[in-house]
Each structure stands twice: as structure tokens, then as C-alpha cells.
Amino acid sequence: MNFWDVFGEMLVILFAIAAGYGANRLGYLGGETDQKISKLLLNITMPAMIVAAVVTGEELPGLGTILSILEVGVVFYLLEAVFALVVPRLLPGSRGEKGVWRYALAFPNVGFIGYPVAVALFGDGALFYAAVLALPFNLLSFSLGPLLLAGAARFRWKQLVSPCIVASVLGLVLALTRLRPPALVGEMLDFVGDITVPLSLLVVGSLLAGMSPGQVFRSPKLWVLTAVRLLVLPVVLCLILRPFGFDAMVAGIAISQMAMPVAVNGTLLSMEYGGDTDSMAQITFLTTIASILTIPVVAVLLL
Numbered sequence: 001m002n003f004w005d006v007f008g009e010m011l012v013i014l015f016a017i018a019a020g021y022g023a024n025r026l027g028y029l030g031g032e033t034d035q036k037i038s039k040l041l042l043n044i045t046m047p048a049m050i051v052a053a054v055v056t057g058e059e060l061p062g063l064g065t066i067l068s069i070l071e072v073g074v075v076f077y078l079l080e081a082v083f084a085l086v087v088p089r090l091l092p093g094s095r096g097e098k099g100v101w102r103y104a105l106a107f108p109n110v111g112f113i114g115y116p117v118a119v120a121l122f123g124d125g126a127l128f129y130a131a132v133l134a135l136p137f138n139l140l141s142f143s144l145g146p147l148l149l150a151g152a153a154r155f156r157w158k159q160l161v162s163p164c165i166v167a168s169v170l171g172l173v174l175a176l177t178r179l180r181p182p183a184l185v186g187e188m189l190d191f192v193g194d195i196t197v198p199l200s201l202l203v204v205g206s207l208l209a210g211m212s213p214g215q216v217f218r219s220p221k222l223w224v225l226t227a228v229r230l231l232v233l234p235v236v237l238c239l240i241l242r243p244f245g246f247d248a249m250v251a252g253i254a255i256s257q258m259a260m261p262v263a264v265n266g267t268l269l270s271m272e273y274g275g276d277t278d279s280m281a282q283i284t285f286l287t288t289i290a291s292i293l294t295i296p297v298v299a300v301l302l303l
Contacts, residue, residue: 003296009120010292020205029206038268047167049193053131054171056186069132072254080106096276103148104283108260110134138168149275200264207281216282230294234259238302252303259298261287
């Protein structure tokens with residue numbers, strides 16, 4: 001894999017976050033504006049992006065390939081669950097912080113950053129593979145995510161029928177049944193969903209404008225979590241998958257997606273459900289910055 005191609009993709013993502021930071025300083029973003037944009041993302045543009053990723057490909061891979069991706073996905077998410085349960089117990093912190101750390105280890109940014117990185121590494125055909133791998137992520141992130149971040153007291157069963165979860169179930173059904181809606185429907189969903197990634201990164205940048213960079217970079221706990229999220233997890237997944245002889249692209253995409261920084265969804269969910277938004281923004285910021293170097297390194301050494 002070419003280090004510099006992946007490095008360039010990461011710089012594009014960093015630029016969007018920096019633009020959000022500048023927009024906050026200029027008074028365009030922040031406060032109630034960020035709250036409203038997060039609702040727009042979670043309820044309209046992100047569900048459109050989830051379904052569009054499945055229905056807009058030129059040709060669907062065979063059912064066996066789709067099932068193989070889901071098999072790898074079982075290993076992928078079980079490994080994250082083990083680390084999310086164990087690692088936060090070893091670090092001191094408040095209940096809100098530990099909820100953030102569990103989310104950070106359980107949910108990498110397989111959508112916003114993972115999609116463009118998968119295409120950069122494996123070509124346009126990788127988008128569908130990455131989208132199928134992300135379907136369980138969407139189901140788990142938007143159901144268990146609020147529970148991890150805000151606790152059982154703020155959990156409501158109606159969260160299980162949020163627009164993002166409905167879109168994830170629909171996408172999985174369409175992938176497994178190989179049903180394709182009219183091309184115009186996919187084009188409309190893709191058109192609306194395309195704004196999700198840049199707009200989400202702008203919101204993250206805006207949230208980061210309210211904190212001191214030194215507060216992030218001087219925290220040993222955040223560096224430990226960053227190393228586990230970006231380096232340890234993809235190495236362990238690679239060691240687990242290699243003996244089973246999975247298709248090289250399927251395994252490679254899973255390993256690269258495991259190397260992603262913390263999902264931006266966590267910041268949006270923290271804002272929506274009352275989690276520790278500052279801690280969530282801090283670990284999202286640090287892992288995103290560090291991933292500019294670690295993702296190319298993982299690509300070169302493991303793929």
C-alpha cells in the first residue's frame with residue numbers, strides 16, 4: 001500500500017476538522033447551532049448515507065461474499081467488545097469518562113473516515129464491502145452507544161427505532177436479499193447523504209474550539225486509549241484473521257477499518273443524550289490527529 005496516498009486522504013479529513021474549528025472562532029458554529037446540526041445529521045443525512053452506500057453500487061457481490069464480510073464482522077465487533085469491557089477497568093476516571101472510553105474502543109470511524117480510506121486502499125469496489133461491514137456498527141452504535149455514554153437512566157427503548165437503526169436494518173435486508181430500488185432513489189439518497197461526512201467533521205472541529213489542545217495532548221490516559229484504538233486492535237485482528245484464509249480484500253478492509261479513529265457519531269450521541277461531550281470530543285480529536293500517521297503505517301505493514 002502507498003503510504004503517501006493514504007496520508008493525503010487523512011490530510012483532507014484534518015482540513016475539514018480545522019475548518020469547523022475556524023467556523024466556531026468566527027461565530028458561524030457553536031452552541032445551539034451545533035446541537036441542531038447534530039439532529040439534522042442523526043435524523044436525515046446519516047440514514048440516507050447508510051442506505052445509499054448499499055444501493056448505489058454498480059454490481060452487488062455474490063451472497064457468499066456478503067456472508068463472508070458479515071462473518072469477519074462478527075470477529076471484528078466481538079474483539080472490540082472485549083477491549084471495551086477490559087481496558088477502561090484498568091484506567092482511573094469518572095463514570096462518564098469510562099463510558100466514553102468504552103464507546104471509543106467499541107466504535108471506530110468506519111463510515112466517515114473508513115469509506116474514503118477503503119477506496120484509497122482498495123479501489124472503488126471496496127465501498128460496498130466497507131458499507132456491509134459498517135451495517136452492524138450502525139445498529140450497535142445507535143442502540144448501545146447512548147447506553148454506554150449516558151447510562152441506563154437515560155436509555156429509552158424508542159432509541160432502538162431511531163432513523164439510523166431503521167436505515168441500518170433496511171440496508172442489511174437489501175444487501176442480503178439483493179433487492180435494488182430504482183436508480184433514481186439511490187441517487188436521491190446519495191445526494192443527501194453526501195453532506196454527512198464533511199458536516200460531521202465540521203461539528204467535531206467546532207466542539208474542539210472550546211477546549212485547550214494542551215489538555216488533550218498532556219493526558220496519558222488519552223494516549224493509552226489512542227494507541228490501543230489505532231495500533232493494538234488492528235494488529236490483534238490481523239493475527240486472528242490470517243489463519244482462517246479469508247478473502248484478501250475482505251480481511252484487508254476489516255483490518256484497515258479497525259485502524260480508524262473514534263467514530264464521530266460518539267460526539268453527536270453525547271450531545272443528543274447527555275454524555276460527557278468534552279471527553280468524547282477530546283478522544284475523537286486525538287485519535288483523528290494520530291491516525292494521519294498510524295493509518296498509513298498499518299496499511300504498509302499489515303495489508
